[in-house]
Amino acid sequence: MRPTIRRLAAPGLAALLSMGAYCLALTVHGSYPFGPRSRAVNDLGNQFVPFHARLWDLLHGNTSGDLFFNWNSGYGVPFLADFLTYLMNPFSWLVGLFPRDRVDLPVFLVTLLSIGLGSALMTVFLGRLHPGSGLLRALLSVGYGLCAWVLNDGYADPMWMWGLAALPMTGIAADWCLHRRRWVAGTLLVALAWAGNFYTAAMATLAMALVLGLRLLLATGVPVRDRLRSLARALSMAAAGILLAAPALTVTFLASQASQPPLEAVYRGRPPLLYQLAQLLPGGRGGESVPHIFIGVLGLLLVAAFPFVRAVPRRARIGWYALMAGIAGSLVWEPA
Incomplete structure (x- = not known):
């Protein structure tokens, strides 16, 4: 039992820290469910919360229509594709355990529990890349679970x-x-x-x-x-x-x-380098559309120190840095 507990300690710590930090941030900003400011804006409020309410109705047999057709939207629309696109996050099924008039809460839990699970699994994966301190792996995984993509994009799309x-x-x-x-x-x-x-x-x-x-x-x-x-x-x-x-x-x-095709995407050129570098540090967004890539100071320090770690073979240092540079470039170059 003790070896099992030790193996689960680092992933569990990462999950608790990442979820706790996310809840603390919402509390500071007065956001739901820790304050009066609603999270259900734009797509989250207009699409995803209603989809979860529809799932609640299906689970409780409280709706006209079925999994294949939804009579409650417009004049009736097919529902199966919406279900498979927007409601297949396993945590979305928790909606059935809550009252229907509190559907915002399980939708919030989808985000929160996904952060915890993602952080825990990343802790496990980092241990497979290279054995090391479980505490450091957990802290790095907290940076992953609260990275810029989560805070700027993913939180409003439960399926993402x-x-x-x-x-x-x-x-x-x-x-x-x-x-x-x-x-x-x-x-x-x-x-x-x-x-x-x-x-x-x-x-x-x-x-x-x-x-x-x-x-x-x-x-x-x-x-x-x-x-x-x-x-x-x-x-x-x-x-x-x-x-x-x-x-x-x-x-x-x-x-x-x-479905109706979206508007054609127009590439307006890569954002200024200064804006890209600014996104390495948390602190909000500027006026330019740039990749949301910050993962926290600990991750930045390790990335900056990696080229100078002589215990790592030079070939490995060059390889990992080349891969990172290629991915960073793909975020701002057409057509990637």
Whole structure:
């Protein structure tokens, strides 16, 4: 029992710290549920809270229509695609445990619990990248759970918050591929990530594919044949996981194709470098649209010190920095 408790201590600490810090920030700003300022503005108030109220009605048999059609929106609209797109975060199902007139509270819990789960899973994933202090891994994961994307974008879209858990989940699956074990469990993690929200899962899968590719390149002591086997295992795992989630994905894609197309996106050029660097530190947004990338001072210090850590082979330092630079560039260059 004690080894199990020790393994869970760091992830549990990361979850508690990240959720506690998020609640403290809401309290300071007087935001719901710790103050009078409502969170249900824009898309959160106009789309996602009503969708969760609709889910409450379905769970309690208190609605006209069913999972396939919603008579309560407009003159009646199909609902299955909306359900699979906006309500597949597993925490959304907690709405059924609360009174309908308090539906804002379980919607808030979707965000809060996703932050906690994502931080805990990232703590586990960091331990698989390199063994080290559980406390430091937990603190780094708090920075991940409260990164700029969460605070500026994800918090208002409950379905996107599942992406916070999907990234380390796919990372753990990729690590199992690297060590050529637990193919079935890894496949289920990939399927869970994609079923929860296909958009953030696609980004998470791409990110962890890059990380796995770099780890395979840096594994100089491993024969090329074994590295190719790990890569093939990862490809088969990703394909099988996505196929398991295909029933949900197919409906969503078909509905997207049939919907009214959005306005054509116009690339206005990359934002000024000063604005990009400013987003490395928390403190709000400027007038320019820039990537939301801050993860906290601890993460910045480690990134800044990494090139000078001679205990890490030079090849690894160059590789990780090159990957980071490439991703940073892709955030501001057309067409990425």
